[in-house]
Amino acid sequence: MRRYAYAIPYWLWIGLFVIAPIILIVYYSFFDIEGHFSLVNYETFFTPVYLRMTFNSFWYAFLITAISLLIAYPTAYLLTKTKHKQLWLLLIILPTWVNLLLKAYAFLGLFGTYGAVNALFEALGIGTKQLLFTDFSFVFVSVYIFIPFMILPIFNALEKLNPSLIDAARDLGANEWTTFRRVIFPLTLDGVKAGCQAVFIPSLSLFMLTRLIAGNRVITLGTAVEQHFLVTQNWGMGATIAVFLMIAMASIMALTGNKKWGVRQ
Amino acid sequence: MDDRVIIRFDHVTKQYDDDLPVLDDVSFEIERGKFYTLLGPSGCGKTTILRLVAGFIEPTKGDIYFHGKRINNVPANKRQVNTVFQDYALFPHLNVFENVAFGLRIKKMPKADIERKVKEALRFVNLEGYEQRAIHEMSGGQRQRVAIARAIVNEPDVLLLDEPLSALDLKLRTEMQYELRELQRRLGITFIFVTHDQEEALAMSDEIFVLNKGKIQQRGTPKDIYDEPVNRFVADFIGESNIITGTMIDDFVVEFANQQFTCVDHGFAKNEQVDIVIRPEDLELTTVERGKLRVRVDSVLFRGVHYELCCYDTHGNEWLVHSTKKADIGEEIGLHFEPEAIHVMKQSGGE
Amino acid sequence: MKVSRLYLAFVFFVLYMPIFYLIYYSFNSGGTMHHFESFTLDWYKEVFADTRLLVIVLHTMIIALLSSSLATIIGVFGAIAIYYAKHRWKQTLLTLNNILIVSPDVIIGASFLILFTIAGIQLGFTSVLLSHIAFSIPIVVLMVLPKLQEMSPTLIDAARDLGANEWNVLTKVVLPYITPGIFAGFFMALTYSLDDFAVTFFVTGNGFSTLSVEIYSRARQGISLSVNALSTLLFLFTLFLVVVYYVMTQRTSVKGGQK
Ligand SMILES: Nc1ncnc2c1ncn2[C@@H]1O[C@H](COP(=O)(O)OP(=O)(O)OP(=O)(O)O)[C@@H](O)[C@H]1O
Ligand SMILES: [Mg+2]
Numbered sequence: 001m002r003r004y005a006y007a008i009p010y011w012l013w014i015g016l017f018v019i020a021p022i023i024l025i026v027y028y029s030f031f032d033i034e035g036h037f038s039l040v041n042y043e044t045f046f047t048p049v050y051l052r053m054t055f056n057s058f059w060y061a062f063l064i065t066a067i068s069l070l071i072a073y074p075t076a077y078l079l080t081k082t083k084h085k086q087l088w089l090l091l092i093i094l095p096t097w098v099n100l101l102l103k104a105y106a107f108l109g110l111f112g113t114y115g116a117v118n119a120l121f122e123a124l125g126i127g128t129k130q131l132l133f134t135d136f137s138f139v140f141v142s143v144y145i146f147i148p149f150m151i152l153p154i155f156n157a158l159e160k161l162n163p164s165l166i167d168a169a170r171d172l173g174a175n176e177w178t179t180f181r182r183v184i185f186p187l188t189l190d191g192v193k194a195g196c197q198a199v200f201i202p203s204l205s206l207f208m209l210t211r212l213i214a215g216n217r218v219i220t221l222g223t224a225v226e227q228h229f230l231v232t233q234n235w236g237m238g239a240t241i242a243v244f245l246m247i248a249m250a251s252i253m254a255l256t257g258n259k260k261w262g263v264r265q
Numbered sequence: 266m267d268d269r270v271i272i273r274f275d276h277v278t279k280q281y282d283d284d285l286p287v288l289d290d291v292s293f294e295i296e297r298g299k300f301y302t303l304l305g306p307s308g309c310g311k312t313t314i315l316r317l318v319a320g321f322i323e324p325t326k327g328d329i330y331f332h333g334k335r336i337n338n339v340p341a342n343k344r345q346v347n348t349v350f351q352d353y354a355l356f357p358h359l360n361v362f363e364n365v366a367f368g369l370r371i372k373k374m375p376k377a378d379i380e381r382k383v384k385e386a387l388r389f390v391n392l393e394g395y396e397q398r399a400i401h402e403m404s405g406g407q408r409q410r411v412a413i414a415r416a417i418v419n420e421p422d423v424l425l426l427d428e429p430l431s432a433l434d435l436k437l438r439t440e441m442q443y444e445l446r447e448l449q450r451r452l453g454i455t456f457i458f459v460t461h462d463q464e465e466a467l468a469m470s471d472e473i474f475v476l477n478k479g480k481i482q483q484r485g486t487p488k489d490i491y492d493e494p495v496n497r498f499v500a501d502f503i504g505e506s507n508i509i510t511g512t513m514i515d516d517f518v519v520e521f522a523n524q525q526f527t528c529v530d531h532g533f534a535k536n537e538q539v540d541i542v543i544r545p546e547d548l549e550l551t552t553v554e555r556g557k558l559r560v561r562v563d564s565v566l567f568r569g570v571h572y573e574l575c576c577y578d579t580h581g582n583e584w585l586v587h588s589t590k591k592a593d594i595g596e597e598i599g600l601h602f603e604p605e606a607i608h609v610m611k612q613s614g615g616e
Numbered sequence: 617m618k619v620s621r622l623y624l625a626f627v628f629f630v631l632y633m634p635i636f637y638l639i640y641y642s643f644n645s646g647g648t649m650h651h652f653e654s655f656t657l658d659w660y661k662e663v664f665a666d667t668r669l670l671v672i673v674l675h676t677m678i679i680a681l682l683s684s685s686l687a688t689i690i691g692v693f694g695a696i697a698i699y700y701a702k703h704r705w706k707q708t709l710l711t712l713n714n715i716l717i718v719s720p721d722v723i724i725g726a727s728f729l730i731l732f733t734i735a736g737i738q739l740g741f742t743s744v745l746l747s748h749i750a751f752s753i754p755i756v757v758l759m760v761l762p763k764l765q766e767m768s769p770t771l772i773d774a775a776r777d778l779g780a781n782e783w784n785v786l787t788k789v790v791l792p793y794i795t796p797g798i799f800a801g802f803f804m805a806l807t808y809s810l811d812d813f814a815v816t817f818f819v820t821g822n823g824f825s826t827l828s829v830e831i832y833s834r835a836r837q838g839i840s841l842s843v844n845a846l847s848t849l850l851f852l853f854t855l856f857l858v859v860v861y862y863v864m865t866q867r868t869s870v871k872g873g874q875k
Contacts, residue, residue, distance in 0.1 A: 010694030021727030107635035109649030205720030
């Protein structure tokens, strides 16, 4: 097995589809729309329009991650306490296997002016609200879509937790809250980090939702990349934004200390 | 060359990276049909020797001979040696039968022969009727026997066993010690057995190699090693003993605890500093007047067959005594011993 | 206890509400997603009469099956190569492997678009297939590698000790041992491929489309209940896949003798 011939396709994949694309993106970011070498894209990126967009992207990504975490942690915790927890977990995962587009599409109906949610609001006497094409609906749908990816790693971390540690903490006189704060949460931090990564990075670059649900009210970096590559054909500018997205991604990975893929699990 | 020799290590050194050598210039011979034990503390290089014999690793320096042929670069699958691993290494995706048949299937042996041989091997280890069991349905002792069957079915010249009993409880362990020894007699092949349990080594072996820090400290029969340890390490590792320093005054005269005693050792330089070993069971309780040493009893433990007394002499040396007689704590007693009970060893150094 | 049950029930309700909402209105003769007029199967008939849509479904399936099979083969060997790699290379290889997993879809899509344009590969079936293989490989590796690492290295020693050469070791010990991981990798790759929208959206040309892309363009034009009917069918298909996967893993794990 020490001869590596069998892995040649894999090495080719690393070269062609991992390394080459990164180099190409960086390379293209140095060309303006006419194909001349220049730094104009980077200048553009540092204008208020793009800085604002960057700030917005991060702000929404942060909101989505934070809300997901707030909802996901208790859910994961309660799931570990249920009977048949593997079955319940499967039910959490199942919606992620339903096409993303279909879920977004469902909210077009649910949040519509005459949709189910507004019908409920009517019944409760709150009255019909404009739900679609607002920041709220964007964040809500994003959380809806990403939350299983937050629940899963936290659930796994909680499952790995040695139950006698909790008994030990209780034995040493810690009450339930202290046990959670001093023992359970710190020990599941890796799961939390993994979940935050799995939610924050994709939500930085959502573009389909911004179009379908937010009706272009929210423009994220992802939307801008799509716009430049597929609509205005300004690949250089798109590549420049992509470069900054990659930098952001790399820093997040470094920040959350990616020990997850270490040699030992 | 002696054709009873089956394996020979010739100045073998094994070193990982730039660390200290794990095995340091080791030479020895293994003869056909004997039960050998490698004994030593954790990390002393026992497994390393087995892995070198099996062919999982190659020596950094020196040569390994098998039937007189140098085999340094012969891969494991081409060697007439089989291993019973410390964790058994049974294939979890195969049942008992298929585990045992693994080596035979690789050799492309006819089906009928495989069937016969596997059955025979399983009968040998008292596991008839377990053929279709999954590995996880077997107990620790049964797994170990599957591992043995899987190795012996290939009829190796040498069977290597890496602490195969360490995971078993005391009763099963004693049982398996008998079974293993019996198995080796019946098969008549060479066993190299690794353990860090000295009692196990003494009970089972034809010959013991005591290892420490990558060097062989002493080799010999269990009796040799127990009765004539060559240095402090071996004396200490093999059984409980009283070890104190002393001076060789002359041939047959040794001084320790500020007294001179007759002994049976000779050939040391005059006034050479030596280590003295006296086994606790060679010390006899007696009255103060009749004893060669005068000690005060510090603690008494009942050990079932005997009492274990911990005593101190007037110079503060500790003396461990195994005796069927009881003494009271604080009592002054005498200790008697024969000149043969005194083992004099050179300080430091092995064989 | 009561509160926690309510909380979980609420989470599950929200999680499944949109899916059942879609399914419910796929039987609505009214043509909207808010007023249920009467039961009809017209939308399903429309789906099955829509040859363009059926061709797209077929394409999606072909892409998913082909890409996940190829990615599984490449990924399994990649995982084995990483497993055997020298310690100091391991981390680097893992990092390279995971780049595509953590990269946002838009970046993958955009960079592949550049790559295919430069390489002169026509956007369409080939480019979509290649992209799906490319983003599925690291998933397979990640599903297989833990299985390899959990395998005791003495198992390989034992096989060699019993006379197995490298090929025997691979086919008789390593591959059987990691089979559950290979299955998991294949199914993950399959779902990733079926589910992908963003990458495909970038690298698909005019003539070729997958379901996700098609649904996107239909959804942008507003609500059409044939999309609902389609999603019901897809949901059932997903359920079917889950059951198949579940049964398969149950079987291999029983055979493998592990819990
Ligand atoms: N692959 C390796 N790389 C570096 N050092 C190693 C390697 N394998 C073993 N060693 C070192 O070699 C020394 C001897 O190891 P070995 O496994 O032979 O010990 P042992 O006598 O079998 O101990 P134990 O009774 O604990 O099994 C140890 O210090 C160990 O750390
Ligand atoms: Mg060992």
